Amino acid sequence: MPTQTMEKNTKSKAKKSLDFSKEQYIKWYKDMLVMRKVEERVGHLYIQQKFGGFCHLYIGQEAIVAGTVSACEKGDKHITAYRDHAHPIGLGVHPKYMMAELYGKKTGMSKGKGGSMHMFNKEVNLMGGHGIVGAQIPMGAGIAFADKYKGTKNVTFCSFGDGAARQGALHETFNMAMMWKLPVVFIIENNNYAMGTSVKRTTNVEDMSEMGKSYHMPSFVVDGMSVEAVHYAIQEACERARKGEGPTLLDIRTYRYKGHSMSDPQKYRSKDEVEDYKQKDPISQVLKTIEENNLASSKEIKAIQDEVKQIVEESVKFAEESPDLEPHELYEDVYVQKDYPFIKEFL
Amino acid sequence: MKTVQYREALREAMVEEMRKDQNVFLMGEEVAEYNGAYKVSQGMLDEFGPERVIDTPIAELGFAGIAVGAAMNGLRPIVEFMTWNFALLASDQIINSAAKVLQMSGGQYSCPIVFRGGNGQAGQLAATHSQSFESFYAHVPGLKVVTPSTPYDAKGLLKAAIRDDDPVLIMESEKMYGDKGEIPEGEYIVPIGKADVKRKGEHVTLVSFGKIIKVVHEAAEALQKEGISCEIIDLRSVRPIDYDTVVESVKKTNRCVVIEESWPLASISGEIAYHLQRYAFDYLDSPVIRVMQADTPFAFSKVLIDEALPNVGRIVNAVKSSLYVS
Ligand SMILES: Cc1ncc(C[n+]2csc(CCOP(=O)(O)OP(=O)(O)O)c2C)c(N)n1
Ligand SMILES: [Mg+2]
Numbered sequence: 001m002p003t004q005t006m007e008k009n010t011k012s013k014a015k016k017s018l019d020f021s022k023e024q025y026i027k028w029y030k031d032m033l034v035m036r037k038v039e040e041r042v043g044h045l046y047i048q049q050k051f052g053g054f055c056h057l058y059i060g061q062e063a064i065v066a067g068t069v070s071a072c073e074k075g076d077k078h079i080t081a082y083r084d085h086a087h088p089i090g091l092g093v094h095p096k097y098m099m100a101e102l103y104g105k106k107t108g109m110s111k112g113k114g115g116s117m118h119m120f121n122k123e124v125n126l127m128g129g130h131g132i133v134g135a136q137i138p139m140g141a142g143i144a145f146a147d148k149y150k151g152t153k154n155v156t157f158c159s160f161g162d163g164a165a166r167q168g169a170l171h172e173t174f175n176m177a178m179m180w181k182l183p184v185v186f187i188i189e190n191n192n193y194a195m196g197t198s199v200k201r202t203t204n205v206e207d208m209s210e211m212g213k214s215y216h217m218p219s220f221v222v223d224g225m226s227v228e229a230v231h232y233a234i235q236e237a238c239e240r241a242r243k244g245e246g247p248t249l250l251d252i253r254t255y256r257y258k259g260h261s262m263s264d265p266q267k268y269r270s271k272d273e274v275e276d277y278k279q280k281d282p283i284s285q286v287l288k289t290i291e292e293n294n295l296a297s298s299k300e301i302k303a304i305q306d307e308v309k310q311i312v313e314e315s316v317k318f319a320e321e322s323p324d325l326e327p328h329e330l331y332e333d334v335y336v337q338k339d340y341p342f343i344k345e346f347l
Numbered sequence: 348m349k350t351v352q353y354r355e356a357l358r359e360a361m362v363e364e365m366r367k368d369q370n371v372f373l374m375g376e377e378v379a380e381y382n383g384a385y386k387v388s389q390g391m392l393d394e395f396g397p398e399r400v401i402d403t404p405i406a407e408l409g410f411a412g413i414a415v416g417a418a419m420n421g422l423r424p425i426v427e428f429m430t431w432n433f434a435l436l437a438s439d440q441i442i443n444s445a446a447k448v449l450q451m452s453g454g455q456y457s458c459p460i461v462f463r464g465g466n467g468q469a470g471q472l473a474a475t476h477s478q479s480f481e482s483f484y485a486h487v488p489g490l491k492v493v494t495p496s497t498p499y500d501a502k503g504l505l506k507a508a509i510r511d512d513d514p515v516l517i518m519e520s521e522k523m524y525g526d527k528g529e530i531p532e533g534e535y536i537v538p539i540g541k542a543d544v545k546r547k548g549e550h551v552t553l554v555s556f557g558k559i560i561k562v563v564h565e566a567a568e569a570l571q572k573e574g575i576s577c578e579i580i581d582l583r584s585v586r587p588i589d590y591d592t593v594v595e596s597v598k599k600t601n602r603c604v605v606i607e608e609s610w611p612l613a614s615i616s617g618e619i620a621y622h623l624q625r626y627a628f629d630y631l632d633s634p635v636i637r638v639m640q641a642d643t644p645f646a647f648s649k650v651l652i653d654e655a656l657p658n659v660g661r662i663v664n665a666v667k668s669s670l671y672v673s
């Protein structure tokens with residue numbers, strides 16, 4: 001099976017952008033703007049120490065989630081890493097539940113027990129949020145395994161970073177996923193850095209789509225700053241998966257504008273590099289398409305921006321006003337068994 | 348009743364549950380075409396086909412993770428590890444994923460999965476192939492750990508494990524697979540978390556679990572000849588532990604020896620001893636004593652193996668010392 005790289009991507013991109021409806025562009029714009037504005041706020045709140053834990057922002061990478069969600073179907077499953085604030089938003093969960101989770105509140109997506117790195121929502125099939133780098137790679141294949149076993153047509157989207165792609169589990173999983181033709185799309189959210197370590201400092205094979213090759217997995221490089229390119233790539237991968245042809249690897253090239261986490265001084269890259277990527281910003285690109293093609297009036301765009309502001313305010317308010325957990329909840333959700341005999345000694 | 352081998356008892360449990368529940372499947376190295384490295388799954392491929400009895404590559408981390416994902420998405424996997432020594436490569440998925448996903452998702456995703464395989468030393472296999480992991484995994488909230496020592500317990504506990512909605516680890520032994528014992532003709536379950544009084548006695552309580560129980564029985568026989576009557580408690584589950592049965596027995600005998608085929612530090616025996624000094628302090632007529640495997644990696648030499656393992660002589664001496672007799 002051939003492994004295609006950049007060519008493929010240019011082909012996808014060359015499709016005229018207005019293959020998509022006005023509604024689709026507006027939705028992409030709004031969804032990505034919500035992700036961006038919510039996370040900008042999250043960054044401020046974190047600096048103000050409104051909540052603790054780690055905090056990894058997705059800012060700059062929004063097109064991956066937006067393009068995946070627009071190309072997927074309802075029963076499809078999603079699993080990702082700890083950089084997971086945008087995924088629930090893209091999947092249609094009101095950001096207030098994500099915000100409440102950051103605050104460790106009872107109303108949070110994971111009842112305040114998972115925090116920033118562990119966002120789950122069963123209604124939209126978001127199966128985490130996983131803090132162990134690369135753990136979700138075999139898990140994602142397993143979720144797909146179950147759908148294949150049950151005979152559904154659902155696909156699993158399994159996202160992980162360029163750093164996670166260096167885990168041995170990736171190779172074990174790619175091998176089994178190809179052998180068993182599991183309906184899974186492996187998405188490398190390739191922002192070129194694992195904390196402070198660039199891709200080229202961890203490998204002599206910098207084209208990560210090559211990693212699928214030794215398993216004969218269809219593998220493509222995708223422009224992650226273009227939501228259309230992501231959508232097309234995901235759509236094709238889904239078709240393959242739903243036809244029973246198995247997994248696809250997408251090396252989606254993206255960029256995070258912020259540090260790895262909120263505590264990253266970013267000494268490993270230049271300001272120019274960051275600025276270059278901002279020129280290709282996925283949200284600006286969509287807005288440009290909307291404006292150039294008169295898909296919305298400036299008044300309508302302003303209305304969207306105002307609505308997004310409202311959503312951000314509402315989310316913060318909801319999180320701050322939500323109740324904390326109660327101490328007795330410590331023993332809940334550890335086992336399904338309701339009367340599990342915990343050893344409770346505080347002497 | 349009928350007499351079966353330990354491996355057959357395990358197989359019956361899997362076969363019965365797989366006939367009943369389409370979502371149960373078996374995966375692991377050599378489980379299908381080879382009929383199992385220790386023949387536990389013999390014939391299962393023929394009955395259930397390759398969709399439900401699945402040979403994997405040698406990739407413990409990968410297939411354990413795939414099974415965890417499958418469990419989160421509605422299936423009930425049984426994962427066979429050739430032995431628990433090799434499952435160390437999968438311990439990330441067992442400890443960081445299977446044990447955590449229910450809590451981290453705020454109760455939204457459970458992980459009904461069974462991990463099973465041979466545990467502990469099995470003769471001259473040297474250090475990497477001879478380790479006991481009961482206390483290692485018993486340490487982890489979110490998991491359940493069972494240690495069947497007879498064919499009866501093996502079938503009953505495995506059936507309970509497959510039906511359990513939480514992750515359950517089964518500690519078997521290459522040395523027990525050929526053991527024979529009686530089991531009922533019909534269906535039965537051994538509940539997880541219930542100890543079993545394997546022998547009634549008056550003078551001292553012997554607490555143990557897993558395959559070393561056989562040696563404990565021999566020691567109890569030898570002691571009986573000297574007029575010392577031992578009660579043997581088989582914990583059967585080490586997470587959760589049935590403390591009540593242990594405490595009740597010690598309230599009667601007033602003495603306790605714990606026999607464990609594992610290293611002493613951070614062991615189940617330490618936990619039992621703590622619990623007894625805390626909840627049966629006034630009933631103890633002598634300190635709790637334990638008989639353990641030596642605190643070293645398990646060596647190849649037969650001389651060193653004999654030196655390392657609990658044996659009848661050591662158990663007899665420990666019991667006598669708890670009774671202050673020589
Ligand atoms: C197994 C493991 N090792 C190390 C870490 C610490 N760690 C957290 S994020 C990270 C970098 C991962 O980078 P990448 O996969 O590229 O994802 P990105 O942060 O860029 O989204 C590291 C080393 C971890 N959480 N888990
Ligand atoms: Mg990265």
